[in-house]
Amino acid sequence: MTDASITDNPPPVQARRDIAPLLLVPALVIVSLPLVGSPASWLTLTVAGLAMGLMIFVMASGLTLTFGLMDVLNFGHGAFIAVGAFVAASVMLAMGPWMASDSLWLNLAAVAPAVLAAMALSGALGWGFERVIVKPVYGQHLKQILVTMGGLIVAEQLLKVVWGPDQITLTRPPALRGAFIIGDVAIEKYRVLAVAVGLVVFVAMQLVLSRTRIGLLVRAGVENSEMVEALGYRIRRVFVGVFVVGSALAGLGGALWALYQETVTAAIGAQVMVLIFIVIIIGGLGSVGGCFVGALLVGLVANYVGFLAPKVALGSNILLMALILLWRPQGLYPVAKR
Amino acid sequence: MSAVLRAVLSDDLPRSRWLAAALIVIVVALALAPFLFPGAKSLNVAVKICVFIVLAASYDLLLGYTGIVSFAHTMFFGIGGYGVAIALARLSPDWGTVALGTLAGVAIAVVLAALIGLFSLRVRTIFFAMITLAVASAFAILASQLSGITGGEDGLNYRVPEALRPAFRLFDADVLGVTINGRIVAYYLVFVVSLALVLAMMRVVNSPFGRVLMAIRENAFRAEAIGYRTVVYRTIASCIAAAAAAMAGVLLALWLRHTGPDTTLSFDLMVDILLMVVIGGMGTIYGAVLGATVLILAQNYLQDAMAAASQATAGVPLLANLLHPDRWLLWLGLLFILCVYFFPTGIVGRLRSLGARTSAG
Numbered sequence: 001m002t003d004a005s006i007t008d009n010p011p012p013v014q015a016r017r018d019i020a021p022l023l024l025v026p027a028l029v030i031v032s033l034p035l036v037g038s039p040a041s042w043l044t045l046t047v048a049g050l051a052m053g054l055m056i057f058v059m060a061s062g063l064t065l066t067f068g069l070m071d072v073l074n075f076g077h078g079a080f081i082a083v084g085a086f087v088a089a090s091v092m093l094a095m096g097p098w099m100a101s102d103s104l105w106l107n108l109a110a111v112a113p114a115v116l117a118a119m120a121l122s123g124a125l126g127w128g129f130e131r132v133i134v135k136p137v138y139g140q141h142l143k144q145i146l147v148t149m150g151g152l153i154v155a156e157q158l159l160k161v162v163w164g165p166d167q168i169t170l171t172r173p174p175a176l177r178g179a180f181i182i183g184d185v186a187i188e189k190y191r192v193l194a195v196a197v198g199l200v201v202f203v204a205m206q207l208v209l210s211r212t213r214i215g216l217l218v219r220a221g222v223e224n225s226e227m228v229e230a231l232g233y234r235i236r237r238v239f240v241g242v243f244v245v246g247s248a249l250a251g252l253g254g255a256l257w258a259l260y261q262e263t264v265t266a267a268i269g270a271q272v273m274v275l276i277f278i279v280i281i282i283g284g285l286g287s288v289g290g291c292f293v294g295a296l297l298v299g300l301v302a303n304y305v306g307f308l309a310p311k312v313a314l315g316s317n318i319l320l321m322a323l324i325l326l327w328r329p330q331g332l333y334p335v336a337k338r
Numbered sequence: 339m340s341a342v343l344r345a346v347l348s349d350d351l352p353r354s355r356w357l358a359a360a361l362i363v364i365v366v367a368l369a370l371a372p373f374l375f376p377g378a379k380s381l382n383v384a385v386k387i388c389v390f391i392v393l394a395a396s397y398d399l400l401l402g403y404t405g406i407v408s409f410a411h412t413m414f415f416g417i418g419g420y421g422v423a424i425a426l427a428r429l430s431p432d433w434g435t436v437a438l439g440t441l442a443g444v445a446i447a448v449v450l451a452a453l454i455g456l457f458s459l460r461v462r463t464i465f466f467a468m469i470t471l472a473v474a475s476a477f478a479i480l481a482s483q484l485s486g487i488t489g490g491e492d493g494l495n496y497r498v499p500e501a502l503r504p505a506f507r508l509f510d511a512d513v514l515g516v517t518i519n520g521r522i523v524a525y526y527l528v529f530v531v532s533l534a535l536v537l538a539m540m541r542v543v544n545s546p547f548g549r550v551l552m553a554i555r556e557n558a559f560r561a562e563a564i565g566y567r568t569v570v571y572r573t574i575a576s577c578i579a580a581a582a583a584a585m586a587g588v589l590l591a592l593w594l595r596h597t598g599p600d601t602t603l604s605f606d607l608m609v610d611i612l613l614m615v616v617i618g619g620m621g622t623i624y625g626a627v628l629g630a631t632v633l634i635l636a637q638n639y640l641q642d643a644m645a646a647a648s649q650a651t652a653g654v655p656l657l658a659n660l661l662h663p664d665r666w667l668l669w670l671g672l673l674f675i676l677c678v679y680f681f682p683t684g685i686v687g688r689l690r691s692l693g694a695r696t697s698a699g
Contacts, residue, residue, distance in 0.1 A: 037557075048560045073464055136679060143678055145407045145467055146616060150675040153609055158667035270605065274475045277468040311483045318476045321469070322457070329460070 021332040025296050032088035032304045040184045045303045053299025054198020055260065059253030060276040060291050061205060062246015068222040068286020069237045072134055073141065076148040077250055077276065078269025079155035083125055084118035084251025085258035085268050086159055089168050091117050098173075113260075118255040119148035121247040125155075126247020130240055159266040165263040170258060194256055201249065202292055211289065218242060222286055245264065275302075278317050282324045284331025293332055294324075339379070346537060348544040352624060357689040361624060365630050368529055372522045373514050379638075381525060387634045388532040394614040394626035395539050396582035401612075402620035403543050404575045405555030406459070408609055410470035413477045414451065414580040416602035418443040418587025420481065420488060423597035426496040427489075433499050436592070444584045451580035455573035478603040493598020496532070502592060528589045535582055540623050542578060551575055552621075556664045609667070610637075613674050619684025628685050640666050 029046055036042040063077045080260045091114035098110035133151045137143040171177075172190060179186040209215035218239050225235045257272065258264045279298050283290025298317055305316035324332065352358040366375060366385075371384035395648070397411050413443055421443020422436060429435040458469040481488045488494065500506055506520030516522070553561040554568050562568050591597045610633060618629020641663040648661040658669070679682055683691075 073467075077469075086347075126402075133675070141464055141681075142401075142405055142407065146612070146678045147366065147675055149677065150611065150671050153671035154668060154675065157665055157671060161662075161665060161668070206609065208517060230413075274472050278472050281468055281472075315476050315480060318472055325457070 028300055043185045045307055047187050047191050048258045049300035051194040053296040054097050055194050055253055055256050056275055056279055057292050057295035058198055058201050059250050060279045061288055064286055064291045065242050065262035066246055069242055072146045075145055076151035078273040079152050080122040080126055080247040080250035081254035081272055082269035084122045084158055084254030085264045086163050086256035087121045088114040088118040089170050089258050089264045104175040107175040115255045118251040122251025123244045123248035126244045156266050167263050168318045170262050172259055208337045278321050282321055284333040287333040290331055290333035348540045350540055350544045373516055377468055380612050383638050384412055385528050385593045388528050388630050389586050390630040390634055392532050392535045392626050393583055393588040394611055394630040395536050395612050395623045396579040398447055398615045398626045406469040406553045408470045409697045410474040411583055411611055412603055412607045413474040414447040414583035415587040417447045418584030419591040419597040419602040422588045423494040427494045431497040431499055440588045442583045444581050447580040447584035448577045452573055455576045459569050479484045479658045481603055482599050495596050496593055498595055524593055528593055569688040613670055616674055617684055619686030622686050625684050625686040
C-alpha cells in the first residue's frame with residue numbers, strides 16, 4: 001500500500017520546471033531582429049552567436065560541474081583550454097597534407113585525431129592538476145583561488161617553454177573554410193560544425209546526467225555530497241572523474257576555439273576565462289542547464305552588440321550579467337544547497 | 339622615542355629582529371636611493387618599489403586582512419593614473435591640475451569599488467573574485483577602445499608641473515655630488531607620499547575597524563552574528579583599498595610622464611601584485627613591503643642572472659628554455675604555489691618564527 005502511495009505522487013522536481021530563463025534566448029533572438037534591420041545579417045549574426053555560445057558552453061560546463069559537486073572554483077581551468085588549443089594546433093600542423101587536401105573526409109581525418117589528442121592531454125593534465133594542486137585545499141576558497149591562479153601562471157609559462165613564446169597561426173582545412181550561401185544569407189561552415197559539436201556535447205551530458213547511474217551520483221553529489229557519502233559512495237572518486245571529463249571538454253573547447261580564431265597564443269586560456277566566468281555566474285554556479293542558457297545568451301549578445309555598437313561589446317556582457325543578477329541574484333538556475 | 343615609533347607604526351611592531359633589520363634596510367635604501375644608487379635605471383627601480391609597496395599593501399588590506407580576492411586592483415591603479423594623465427594632457431601642467439586629476443581619479447575609484455562591492459559581496463565572496471576579473475578586463479578593453487580620451491593602446495604622454503621636470507634645479511650647488519633636479523624632487527614626492535600611505539594603511543588595519551575585518555576573515559558568519567554588517571565592512575575595505583591603489587597610480591603617472599594600458603591595467607600587473615602579497619606574507623602590511631621589494635628586484639635583476647644561466651646551458655634543449663630570462667614568472671609562480679601551501683604567512687611569517695626560535699633558545 002505504502003509503495004503505491006509513493007509512486008502515485010508526481011516527482012516534485014519535474015512538477016515545477018522553471019522555463020522562464022529558457023525563454024530568454026528566443027526572446028533575445030526575436031527582439032534583436034528589428035534592431036539589426038536586415039534579416040540576412042540577423043541570421044548570420046544569430047548563427048555566429050550560437051556557435052560562439054556553444055563553444056563557450058563546452059569549455060565552461062566542466063568548470064560549473066566541479067564547482068557544484070565539490071565547491072572547487074578552478075581559476076586554472078583556462079590552462080586546460082590553452083593546452084587543448086596548442087596540442088590540437090601541433091597535431092594539425094603535423095598533418096599538413098591532409099589538412100590542405102580538398103577532400104572533406106581527409107580534412108576530418110586530420111581534425112579528429114587532433115581534437116582527440118587535445119582532449120586526452122587536457123584530461124590527463126586535469127587529473128594531475130586535481131591530484132597535485134587542488135586536492136590539498138578542499139574547502140578553503142581563498143587558497144583554492146590563489147593556488148589555481150598560481151597553477152594557471154605556471155602552466156602558461158610552461159606552454160611558452162614547450163611551444164615557444166610566439167603565437168601559432170593555423171589555417172582551417174578547405175572543407176571547413178568558406179560559407180554556405182542560401183539566398184543572400186551567408187553562414188560560415190565552421191560555425192555550423194561548432195554548433196553541432198556543442199549540441200552533441202550538451203545532449204550527451206544531459207543524457208549521462210539524467211539517465212545513467214553515474215549521472216545520478218553526480219546530481220546527488222551536487223545536491224548534498226555528505227548524504228551521498230553516507231550512503232557509501234566515494235564522492236571524491238566521482239569528483240576526480242568529473243574533473244578529468246571537465247578538463248577534457250575544456251581541451252575540446254580550446255581546440256574548437258583555436259580553429260575558430262585561427263591563431264593560438266599562451267594567453268588564450270586567460271582571455272576566454274573572463275567569458276566563462278560570466279557564463280557560469282549567469283547560469284548559477286553548479287548548474288549545467290543554466291550554463292547552457294548563459295553561454296547562448298553571452299554568445300548572442302556579444303555578436304549582436306558587436307554588430308550594432310562594436311566599442312561596447314565586452315561591456316555588454318558585464319551589463320547582461322548585472323541585469324540577470326538583479327533579476328536572480330544567484331544566477332538563472334540556482335543550485336539548491338548554496 | 340619608542341613611544342613615537344609605536345605611534346607612527348600604529349602599535350604594530352615588526353616583532354622580529356630580522357624583520358626589523360630588513361625593513362630598516364629597505365626604508366633607508368629607498369630614502370637615500372638617489373645618493374646611494376645614482377643612475378636612471380636604479381632610480382626607476384626605486385620608484386617602482388615605492389609604488390608597488392603601496393599597491394601591494396592596499397591589496398593586502400583586501401586579501402590578507404579581509405579575506406576577499408579581487409582581480410580589479412589594477413583597474414583602480416589605472417583609474418588613478420589615467421585621472422592625472424587625462425587632466426595633465428588636457429589642462430595646463432600645474433599643481434592645481436594634478437590635484438584635480440587625483441581627486442577625480444580617487445573619487446571614481448571609490449564609487450566604482452562601492453558599486454562592485456555592494457553588488458557582488460552581497461551574494462558570495464567567491465562571486466567577487468569572478469566579477470572583479472570580468473569588470474577589470476572590460477575596463478582594460480574600454481580604456482584601449484576609447485582612444486579619444488585615453489590615447490588607446492599608445493596611452494598618453496603629458497607634461498608634469500615644472501618642479502618635477504629634469505631641467506628644474508632645486509639648489510644651484512650639488513648635494514653630495516648629486517645634482518638635485520626635478521627628477522629627484524619627483525622621486526622624493528613619490529617616496530614621501532608612499533610612506534605616508536603605507537603608514538595610513540597600518541593605522542587602518544590596526545584600528546577597531548581593522549579588527550572587524552580580521553574577524554570577518556576568520557569567520558564571516560560569526561562576525562555577522564555579533565552584529566557587524568559584513569557587507570558594509572567588506573565594501574568599505576574595498577573602497578579604502580581602491581583609493582590607495584588610485585593614489586599609487588597617480589604617483590606612477592607623475593613619475594613616468596606616460597600612462598598607458600601596459601603600465602597600469604595589464605593582467606600581468608595583477609599577477610605581480612598577487613605574487614608580492616602572498617610571497618611577502620598575507621595579513622601584514624610588512625609582508626607587502628618585503629614582497630614588493632623582492633619581486634621588483636627579481637623582475638629587474640633576476641632576469642640578468644637567468645640570462646647568464648640560460649647562456650651557460652644553451653646546449654641542453656629544454657633546460658635552456660626553462661632558464662630563458664622571459665620565463666622568470668614560471669619560477670616565481672612555483673614559489674607562489676609553494677608559499678600558499680607551506681608558508682601561508684610568507685617571508686614575514688618565516689622571519690618572525692625565526693626570531694621567536696632564537697629568542698626562546
